[in-house]
Amino acid sequence: MNVKFDVSRIRKDFPVLTQKVYGKPLVYLDNGATTQKPLSVINCINNFYLSRNSSIHRGLHYLSEQATEAYENAREIVKEFINARYSHEVIFTSGTTGSINGIALSFGEKYIHEGDEIVITAMEHHSNIVPWQMLCERKNANLKIIPFSDDGELLLDEFDKLLTPQTKIVAVIHVSNSLGTVNPVEDIIRKSHQRNVPVLIDGAQSVQHLDVDVQKLDCDFFVFSGHKIYGPTGIGILYGKEKWLEDLQPFHGGGEMVAEVTFEKTTYNELPFKFEAGTTNYIAAIALGEALKYVSSIGKEGIAAYESELLEYATKKIKDLGDIKIYGTAKNKISILSFIIGNINPYDAGMIFDKMGVAVRTGTHCAQPVMHRYNIDGTIRASLAMYNTKQEIDILCEAIEKAKSMLA
Ligand code: PLP
Numbered sequence: 001m002n003v004k005f006d007v008s009r010i011r012k013d014f015p016v017l018t019q020k021v022y023g024k025p026l027v028y029l030d031n032g033a034t035t036q037k038p039l040s041v042i043n044c045i046n047n048f049y050l051s052r053n054s055s056i057h058r059g060l061h062y063l064s065e066q067a068t069e070a071y072e073n074a075r076e077i078v079k080e081f082i083n084a085r086y087s088h089e090v091i092f093t094s095g096t097t098g099s100i101n102g103i104a105l106s107f108g109e110k111y112i113h114e115g116d117e118i119v120i121t122a123m124e125h126h127s128n129i130v131p132w133q134m135l136c137e138r139k140n141a142n143l144k145i146i147p148f149s150d151d152g153e154l155l156l157d158e159f160d161k162l163l164t165p166q167t168k169i170v171a172v173i174h175v176s177n178s179l180g181t182v183n184p185v186e187d188i189i190r191k192s193h194q195r196n197v198p199v200l201i202d203g204a205q206s207v208q209h210l211d212v213d214v215q216k217l218d219c220d221f222f223v224f225s226g227h228k229i230y231g232p233t234g235i236g237i238l239y240g241k242e243k244w245l246e247d248l249q250p251f252h253g254g255g256e257m258v259a260e261v262t263f264e265k266t267t268y269n270e271l272p273f274k275f276e277a278g279t280t281n282y283i284a285a286i287a288l289g290e291a292l293k294y295v296s297s298i299g300k301e302g303i304a305a306y307e308s309e310l311l312e313y314a315t316k317k318i319k320d321l322g323d324i325k326i327y328g329t330a331k332n333k334i335s336i337l338s339f340i341i342g343n344i345n346p347y348d349a350g351m352i353f354d355k356m357g358v359a360v361r362t363g364t365h366c367a368q369p370v371m372h373r374y375n376i377d378g379t380i381r382a383s384l385a386m387y388n389t390k391q392e393i394d395i396l397c398e399a400i401e402k403a404k405s406m407l408a
Contacts, residue, residue: 004302022355024356027358031228032228034233035208037231041290052066056071071282071285074285078090078288082207084214092285095225095234098236099224103200105135113141114140115166118132118167118168122148145162152329152330172199174202175206178371182334189218198221201222207224208385209334211304226285230295233284250274257269303386308335321404326339327376340380341403347378350362361383364377365378
């Protein structure tokens with residue numbers, strides 16, 4: 001493990017973690033849903049509204065220039081963070097959901113026709129299912145699904161069979177939010193490109209845990225949400241290769257995304273503005289830049305090493321309790337633990353956990369097809385972040401024991 005990684009120091013940066021709920025110390029293990037924010041992010045938002053708030057790209061006055069500079073600087077930070085080739089390949093959106101819907105609209109409008117096929121996996125979040133389904137309905141196209149094994153690993157042989165001359169795009173979850181599996185997206189991208197099929201990667205659960213390099217991945221689109229990587233809500237990223245973003249039509253029309261507007265015809269602005277219609281959530285974008293700076297200051301390598309140590313500790317401890325079934329046992333996984341205790345309903349267990357100060361997610365995790373695959377109604381999901389500790393895992397285990405004693 002990276003010796004410089006100091007969890008007690010990191011926890012001091014997250015004031016929300018110091019509180020008590022129902023008189024018990026908060027144990028926040030719902031990071032897959034959203035992460036807490038470090039002081040630097042909170043202060044950034046606060047300070048911006050206190051002293052520098054102004055509409056970006058539109059004013060010539062001092063405040064507007066300051067805000068514009070900070071916004072474009074945030075784009076630069078995102079570009080560096082994911083190693084995009086150009087900063088104009090980085091589009092600010094409302095989040096992962098917004099980014100995927102945008103591509104489904106723009107790409108779908110131009111390239112999807114009757115009988116075409118779109119390939120996704122059986123472990124997608126609803127955000128990477130429904131927009132494609134809606135597109136298929138509009139265009140009379142077909143959705144094809146890559147299945148996964150009992151361990152939660154994609155069956156790549158099946159993927160090979162799904163790639164046909166009708167395949168027009170492949171959209172894949174990088175890390176499963178319900179199982180923790182890290183999918184072999186490099187293989188999927190390589191195989192798809194051999195057939196000239198572009199690939200969108202849903203990085204909502206990967207970018208905060210893994211070192212993502214979009215050039216190395218060679219993905220065509222990569223999307224993620226600010227709030228899952230210690231940044232604010234309402235902001236997200238759509239990375240697209242320049243050639244695609246130049247080629248596709250904007251998915252929103254309005255101010256800022258235009259070059260010239262007459263009633264006869266509108267021409268569009270250059271990248272990235274062509275895809276950023278209206279007043280964006282620019283303060284959130286600037287604060288996302290702060291969040292990424294924070295993550296980089298801790299070090300992605302140290303974070304990954306610490307989180308995998310936590311996962312190993314948690315997996316062993318939870319298994320040792322007995323009568324627990326873990327869903328998602330892939331060889332390559334990140335710090336998400338989905339499980340069921342005996343025949344206890346996850347919702348009932350979650351309520352007991354809550355009273356002990358332990359925040360987990362219970363239910364289907366916006367991945368109902370995953371639950372259907374296992375023929376279950378839902379799981380308890382503990383999703384760990386860099387500020388969680390082994391002591392917190394111990395408290396989670398106490399909560400499991402308590403649920404067992406009360407409900408089994
Ligand atoms: N994709 C995955 C894998 C997710 O885990 C989530 C959120 O949980 C989303 C997409 C949707 O993210 P958002 O609601 O921030 O748009």
